Amino acid sequence: MNKCKTIGIDLAKNTFYFIMLDKQGKQVERKKLNRQQLIGYLSKLETCVIAMEACGTAHYWGRKIGQLGHSVVLLPAQHVKGYLRGQKNDYNDAKAIAEACQHGAIRPVAVKSLAQQDDQTFLLMRQHVSSDRKRLINHVRGLLAEYGVVLARGSQVLRKSLPFILEDVENGLTDEFRALLFRQYTQLERLDEELQWYDERLAEKVKQKDVCQRLIKVPGIGPVVSFSLRAWMGSGEQFKRGRDASAALGLVPKQFSTGGREVLLGITKRGNQQLRSFVVHGARAVVSRADGKTDRLSQWILRLVERRGFNKAVVALANKIIRIAWVIICRGESYKAPAAV
Known part of the structure; x- marks a missing residue:
């Protein structure tokens, strides 16, 4: 039986390349397997961490490999690229995936059911x-x-x-x-x-779906947004806090800071573009109808509009909506409408 710490697999349609690293990050083995050989080979290995890019077919292979008892880690491809050294080829791609997984600085993507x-x-x-x-x-x-x-x-x-x-x-x-x-x-x-x-x-x-029914009670969330949020976030356990969820959806400022001078630009626009658009449009509807209302959320919105402008207030509310949605999904809580001031 082979003993390993981390395996990085470069997924493809029919041919798969993988690199095996030990606990010290030293390359132990590298292999090229076809589609029919992959599961059979991995089933003979002792339990280890298997990392792949979160690309096409990744969730399918994540479920299949997870059934063998291995720990599956899916990493965003754009972040793995920084670990690539030398010429770009399939083996180097697999090694970059394995090293990125061992480094542990990249937030993984949850394997979808x-x-x-x-x-x-x-x-x-x-x-x-x-x-x-x-x-x-x-x-x-x-x-x-x-x-x-x-x-x-x-x-x-x-x-x-x-x-x-x-x-x-x-x-x-x-x-x-x-x-x-x-x-x-x-x-x-x-x-x-x-x-x-x-x-x-x-x-x-x-x-x-009970989760969708609880999400609909949040201002700015309707049937389409609630269902989309649940499908995108899943259990929400991949995020430590609601702020991480809003950052993953691209609703936080982009930074360009250097020399101790902080420069904040527009939002990063990371993650699911369609869902972000849904949430922002829902927030825009809430902000446009906040005038004349006396509840705490509306008063917060009006103060923000006066201080920062309409569009920034919309994005700030969209950020807040995602944070609230994370609490509802991950902790199983229900939304309580803010009382009047």
């Missing part, structure tokens, strides 16, 4: 349908403008106007273009029906 991957797949497919519909609407509006038919912004304006445009014989549109426009209209209707199915299914999922 099948249920978490199902939830993320659902959200990705919903976003794909929504993006397709948005692109189609903009495409049709642009085509109509080329024929002299200019419509106001908004998807509802286009939906209501298209039937009348198709039936109007005096708008100068050719029969060829009407036929093409009709096909685009039917495609838009199909996308509307598809997105409606996802929204109905999302509402059902949110009702069935």
Whole structure:
């Protein structure tokens, strides 16, 4: 039986390269295995730490390897790159992963369960349908403008106007273009029906999950944001505090400090771009409606808007929302609305 401390695996589609390091960080062995050999070889090893980049198929292999009794560590690829030395090749990549894991300075990514991957797949497919519909609407509006038919912004304006445009014989549109426009209209209707199915299914999922029901009570969090937060954060145990969660989502200032002089710039925009956008838009809705309210949160928002401006107050509230969400998810608590001042 081979004894090892850390194994770094460079994942690929069919061929896997790995480097084995002992407790002192010295290279003990290196191997090249195909997809069929990997699990069989790892099953013969004594329990050790196996590190991989959090890239495509990483969660699948993390679950499979974890079932063998090994400790699986997934590391963000952008942070592992700093440990790469010499020429870039598969063995050096695997060694960089192993050394980054042994160093222990990089926060690992939690291995997602099948249920978490199902939830993320659902959200990705919903976003794909929504993006397709948005692109189609903009495409049709642009085509109509080329024929002299200019419509106001908004998807509802286009939906209501298209039937009348198709039936109007005096708008100068050719029969060829009407036929093409009709096909685009039917495609838009199909996308509307598809997105409606996802929204109905999302509402059902949110009702069935206690965590989502507790998250919805937080100002700025609705069904989509609550479900997305739960899918992204999981159990929340990978973060020591709520501040770490907000930093992982990119809602903290970017630093460019040197010589004792601290310079804070805009937010880092790390992590899940779509979720961050959802949270910021939810926070913007809360900030825009805070005027005239007397509860502590609204008063805090109004003071922040007066002192730092509307947009910075929105980001600050988004940061606070993520911190609150972490407490709700990780500690199982419920949100209590702040009392009036």
